[in-house]
Amino acid sequence: MVRVRYAPSPTGSPHVGNIRTALFNYLMARRHGGQFIVRIEDTDKAREVPGAVEEILESLRWLGLTWDEGPDVGGPYGPYFQSQRLDLYHKRVEELIASGHAYRCYCTPEELAEMREFQRINKLPTGYDRRCRFRKPEELERLAAEGRPSVVRLAMPLEGTIVFEDSIRGRVEVESKLVDDQVLLKADGYPTYHLANVVDDHEQGITHVIRGDEWISSTPKHVVLYRAFGWELPVFAHAPIIKGPDGAKLSKRHGDTRCLDYREKGYLGAAVANFIALIGWSPGDDREKMSLREMEEAFSIERIQPNPGVFDITKLQWLNGVYIRDxxxxxxxxxxxxxxxxxxxxxxxxxxxxxxxxxxxxxxxxxxxxxxxxxxxxxxxxxxxxxxxxxxxxDEEYEYDPNGVAKWFGQEYVVRLFEFVIENLPGAALSVEEAEGLVNGAADALGLAKRAEAIHPLRVALTGRTKGPGLFELMSVLGPDRIRRRLERTLALIREGAFAS
Incomplete structure (x- = not known):
């Protein structure tokens, strides 16, 4: 069975790229009758934002997404907060140390800063120089006995090539010696993303890892971890970044903001989900409006494009309008x-x-x-x-558009036009056809060359505006009583000279 996960960190509000990752995972699960898991990766306590978890889950709900397992619904592979799984990570780290795939590093922050400065001055590749990896056992025992804080680092292979298949980018090869010995367990006892991510994906039975391509450079480390544990690799798929229409990295000036800000601005969740899913993915035809169900039926990793997708706020606004009209x-x-x-x-x-x-x-x-x-x-x-x-x-105390007033209320026939309409209004409802007949009758009675000469001043008088819905339709909605009051108000203002320039 396909099992995928959306694993955000509660260090802020989810934005477009992050939410697209959730959507791709959700669609993958639903397409294959699999399971979609939400896991909260809350191991960076210093950066955790209060309320972020609730906002993440609310964002998913607003988009119409449901999950089979997660922090609020539970499941057989919980807990779904990484901060509640520390014992598991410690156990797995000890296994890595015992098998020689990880080691304790006692370097102080000052030593690491000095190391980086030396590398910078001498124009050497930056990264940990593995000094603790090759310390003598007695030296390591002494540092431990002194109570010096330590981290645990991954012992990357020093030769050979790390190879993995990416479902979007194809075969990826990286020289092992170019990959840093990543910290797996921090001095405070919390795991880094790299350890917790791999351990949880295995323990929770994740079959496909779909995430942003900012993580593709970290995947060689994850591959080494899977192999060190003797675990089967999941299917990897790294979705491309999202750019603005100008080709620059997506930012607030392109419309990128927290997901729920779109709700506050008046977007529909279904429209936003539709729009975001189609950034970098295609159903294989030219459809632009797709329901969540339609996207579930059409989704495949193979149709995610390797090139950056484009976020066009104008297109999102258009699509939202389409959804509103439905x-x-x-x-x-x-x-x-x-x-x-x-x-x-x-x-x-x-x-x-x-x-x-x-x-x-x-x-x-x-x-x-x-x-x-x-x-x-x-x-x-x-x-x-x-x-x-x-x-x-x-609001019957609306203001009048000055351009409309200047153009139409000075016409010599306009008072007679308004009076004719008032005198010929029916007593009850007014249908669209009756409204049209009334305006046509006024134009004929006044000898106007074009019907527009009656329509435009009536629009300004009834709405204060020069543009809007069809005049006959809005007259039908307003009804005879409101039309009468509004025209009488306008006539009174004309006679008082309120519109005189």
Whole structure:
């Protein structure tokens, strides 16, 4: 059975590259009917960030990912926090020392700093010079008796070539003598990533190790460890880095941020999962919108590209808009309301439009709010866009676009246009077809050459804007009473000279 793991360190918030690793592992497991494990690699206590574990798990949930084993659900191979598995690592280290594949190093920080400075001055390759590896046994016994702190280092082969197959990059060969004797166990008793990673992957039955290619240079050390223990190697797959559209390393200026920041900004988890999974992986066709289930069915390591993937925030915004447009009326209302009530994005929360939308959810009917949101559904890219886009539906004290006022409210026919519409409004509901007939009738009655000469000033009068949803559709949503009030308000302002330049 395929068993894969996502093993983040709780030293910060998960970002795009880290989350893509989780997605690839999840998709691999689901594609093959296997198991997806979450393991928290919390051995670097000095850098651990409070709340990071909770944020990691919440990020996965928001993207729609579930796991079969992990810190919150348990499983047969726990515990799933490395800090709770120290006895196991100590046992395995002693086995390595006993077999000659590891040794204790008593070098002090001052000695190591002096060593690096010597190498720098003499332009030598940097790295540990293995002095403790070749100390006489009696000297090592003396240092231990003195109580000098020690670490345990991996005894890398001093000759030969380390070879392994990578499912994305193919055959990889590295000269053994060029690889440093890596620290496996630190002086504080905690393992380094290299030891804990290999021991846990074996103990937890991991069959495929899918991770970022920043780890490919460490894989020769891991291969040596597997062989020292006499364990079978897993399948390795190192996914390429992610770059911005300009070819530079992905950074905040490209839109890279903590995963849950996308939720706060108004992205849908399904859209973000879809977008991130397709950075560097292809299903083999030209599909750009894929559900999690569709990606599960199509995923294969072989289709992960060896070249860097590109993170294009503009494309993510477009795809998010596609997902928003796929929501039905009930889903749209619930999704926008949930976003409005839960987001902590300061820019959104402080905006007048968001405050107006909040009042709308409380004061207007679900039917009216839904109708307004549906009209804006085709035009937004983010859930946060709905507040500003729909504000005029819920605020009758809206401001008028000065360009629209200058262009249309000075026309000699505009007062008669508004009066005609008011006089001919039906008493109850107004359908889209009736709204169109009313505007056409006004244009004909006033002898306007083009229907647009009636549409544009009516839009400005009813919404304060020059652009937006179709006029007839928004008139139908507003209904006769709101249309009447808004046109009467506009007429009053015109007569008062409020728009005079």
């Amino acid at each position: 929501l039905n009326a009930s889903e749209l209302y619930d999704t926008v309301r949930q976003y409005h009530e839960t987001t902590q994005d300061p820019e959104y929360r402080q905006s007048k439009a968001a405050q107006t939308l909040g009042k709308a959810f409380e004061e207007f009917s679900r039917e009216y709010v839904t109708s307004a949101l549906l009209l804006e559904q085709e035009r937004v890219r983010l859930l946060s866009d709905f507040a500003e886009a729909s504000e005029f539906f819920f």
